[in-house]
Amino acid sequence: MFARSCMRTSRAFSPVNIAKRAASTSSGASAEASAARLNVAAAASTAVAVGSVAWYYHLYGPTAQASAPAEEGLHSADYPWVHQQFLKTFDHQALRRGFQVYREVCAACHSLSRVPYRTLVGSILTVDEAKALAEENEYDSEPNDQGLIEKRPGKLADYLPDPYPNEEAARFANAGALPPDLSLIVKARHGGCNYIFSLLTGYPEEPPAGAQVGEGLNFNPYFPGTGIAMGRVLFDGLVEYEDETPASTSQMAKDVVEFLNWAAEPEMDDRKKMGFKVLALTSVLFAMSVWVKRYKWAWLKSRKLVYDPPKNLGGH
Incomplete structure (x- = not known):
């Protein structure tokens, strides 16, 4: 298998492939230009969205409340x-x-x-x-x-x-x-x-003066x-x-x-008391789940991968 992969690698650098890439250079340039335009558009829209949120925060503060007659x-x-x-x-x-x-x-x-x-x-x-x-x-x-x-x-x-x-x-x-x-x-x-x-x-x-009631x-x-x-x-x-x-x-x-x-x-x-109990219980359960996860996956996290190439390629 290793020999076959080497042969594929050698074919990849053949003159035919090089010629094909040379012929498609113009199409690749247009694709890169299109990708660049998409990146610029995405960056601009993100900047507009972030700017709008920042301006709204500046006008109305951190709490977004619905409009009301009050x-x-x-x-x-x-x-x-x-x-x-x-x-x-x-x-x-x-x-x-x-x-x-x-x-x-x-x-x-x-x-x-x-x-x-x-x-x-x-x-x-x-x-x-x-x-x-x-x-x-x-x-x-x-x-x-x-x-x-x-x-x-x-x-x-x-x-x-x-x-x-x-x-x-x-x-x-x-x-x-x-x-x-x-x-x-x-x-x-x-x-x-x-x-x-x-x-x-x-x-x-x-x-006050000027108030009309x-x-x-x-x-x-x-x-x-x-x-x-x-x-x-x-x-x-x-x-x-x-x-x-x-x-x-x-x-x-x-x-x-x-x-x-x-x-x-x-x-x-009662709601606050129950909420405090829920937070305390979920904190303990979260700590236990983290410990169990580390215990169960310790063999996978601590394993060592070693590449052992074949000793004899068999003439291939």
């Missing part, structure tokens, strides 16, 4: 929310205070229709407190033998009641404006916690269009906290924002 208003500051850190959980005392602010201030207009009483147990209220709170409201029971629907006290499986019986009643009570449901408001608004906190604390004493609206620079139907609702000392925390406007806004963040994702603490 961008028309003043952008809220980025506050250091502790519960958003990877190894931090909700401040459950703050959640309890925030739920109190919601009940005494926000619940008069805004619903929390996706939150049942049972989710409050263990995070905000005790079992007895949640049951007592549910029994303060009445809910429709199953039809009886005569087909009549009677009222019954609430239970843990029921959801927090709406302040209005229907949308029309809500609009009539708020001069045509519909107060949004707050169950997922943190996820539904551009900016999340930062936007809601800035909105609640962003009402000035008087609109529609009839029946209130000026708030963080709201799209700066005209919002909801007036300022948080004032110093409005709520008396059970733990005697000073109820300033910013403190109440901070507490209710944390509560609304919990309402939007009550599973956050």
Whole structure:
């Protein structure tokens, strides 16, 4: 076999092959020119793509967020929310205070229709407190033998009641404006916690000079269009906290924002705990897989290849 390969090599350098390569020199030159043009085009397109990404990064920063009406208003500051850190959980005392602010201030207009009483147990209220709170409201029971629907006290499986019986009643009570449901408001608004906190604390004493506010609206620079139907609702000392925390406007806004963040994702603490367990387990499994791979492939990685030519070519 080695002799045959040598003979093929000798034929490759024959005058015939040299003549053929000489005849195809012109076609090879055109092929090289075409390949060069393709390389230049690829390099140019790559440069344009990288330049576009760099320019977009320069204009809008590292976070690419979808366009939203909230961008028309003043952008809220980025506050250091502790519960958003990877190894931090909700401040459950703050959640309890925030739920109190919601009940005494926000619940008069805004619903929390996706939150049942049972989710409050263990995070905000005790079992007895949640049951007592549910029994303060009445809910429709199953039809009886005569087909009549009677009222019954609430239970843990029921959801927090709406302040209005229907949308029309809500609009009539708020001069045509519909107060949004707050169950997922943190996820539904551009900016999340930062936007809601800035909105609640962003009402000035008087609109700035030159600001045009529609009839029946209130000026708030963080709201799209700066005209919002909801007036300022948080004032110093409005709520008396059970733990005697000073109820300033910013403190109440901070507490209710944390509560609304919990309402939007009550599973956050469990999700972080499970994520930490997954990372720890996968790290161990990855280390074991690397060790097994090195053990199984050691014979292949450590082998030595030696070329042993034939001693006698047999006259070929």
